[in-house]
Amino acid sequence: MREEFYSRGKQTNVYNFIFIYKSVTLCCLCVVTAILAFYCRTDLLKMTFSKDKTSQRLLLSVLIFVLMVFISVIIDFYILKKTTNIGYRLNRLAYLDRLTGLPNRFSCDLLFESFNGSERLPGVGFIVMKINNLPTVNQTTSHDNGNNLITEFCFILEDVGEKYGYVGRNGGNEFIILIENCSDTDCDMFLSDLTKRIRGYNEMAVGTPLEIAYACVLNSNEKRSVMSELISFAYKKLKDAPQTLS
Structure with a gap:
């Protein structure tokens, strides 16, 4: 079976673009999280809050941000993977004969x-x-x-x-x-x-x-x-x- 009959469909390309875009976005979020965690590394490692309210708020923000990014990564990759698979199957149905599997x-x-x-x-x-x-x-x-x-x-x-x-x-x-x-x-x-x-x-x-x-x-x-x-x-x-x- 020649892949080009169904793998180069516009719909599949759109799904792949979205998948790449979201992957890059999530990587950027991870980098930002790492940078924030680096600057608050002392408090994060000791899990202590200083008396400075600004430091407390910053630490709490970092912890919440890390949790949200982690959950977002899991959910986004799961949804995007499912969406890409659906798009791939839809393109197969559009380009291939159902009975024989040959290009239709x-x-x-x-x-x-x-x-x-x-x-x-x-x-x-x-x-x-x-x-x-x-x-x-x-x-x-x-x-x-x-x-x-x-x-x-x-x-x-x-x-x-x-x-x-x-x-x-x-x-x-x-x-x-x-x-x-x-x-x-x-x-x-x-x-x-x-x-x-x-x-x-x-x-x-x-x-x-x-x-x-x-x-x-x-x-x-x-x-x-x-x-x-x-x-x-x-x-x-x-x-x-x-x-x-x-």
Whole structure:
């Protein structure tokens, strides 16, 4: 799983900023407390009050201040830690597909946008896939079995595709991999590795066999100026002339 799909969200950054800000503030308070304690160290060590009312008030203020800072540190860090964890989980929910744990459509759209107007676009390779027998599984057995089939395929796809590029679920039965600086060799190697894993899964007969249709496009050949045109072309190929892995 690539962390950038959810860990760089604006909400998480805000929580992290608040956490850092509060940490620095509390450290400053601790320094001030230490300075006050240093100047009143004699009375603090002996725990005695002089007859000077000013000294008494100063000592009492230091003790109260130390207690308040200590309580504040504990409460603030507890709340901020919980808030940061909530923000992190919310970003995961926003960026990741709930069923498979892969980057969801929103994440895929953000990824596609990042290639527009950049130097990476001319060398990008894009592969879109679907599970050919998923509709049949849903109709003849159950949607639970269909979800299991999706989960199994996504596990294989992520495990194989992670070293090649960005893997995501771009909708119900739409799965993508985007490879930077992609050549025909890169595509062939990825598809070969994926085919081996799918065949291994099917031969084990642990569940419904996987039948995968795909379309692969390289922008070095297509020369598209925007990412959306390359994606549309790949989907058209998947619809009109799909290739299969099984």
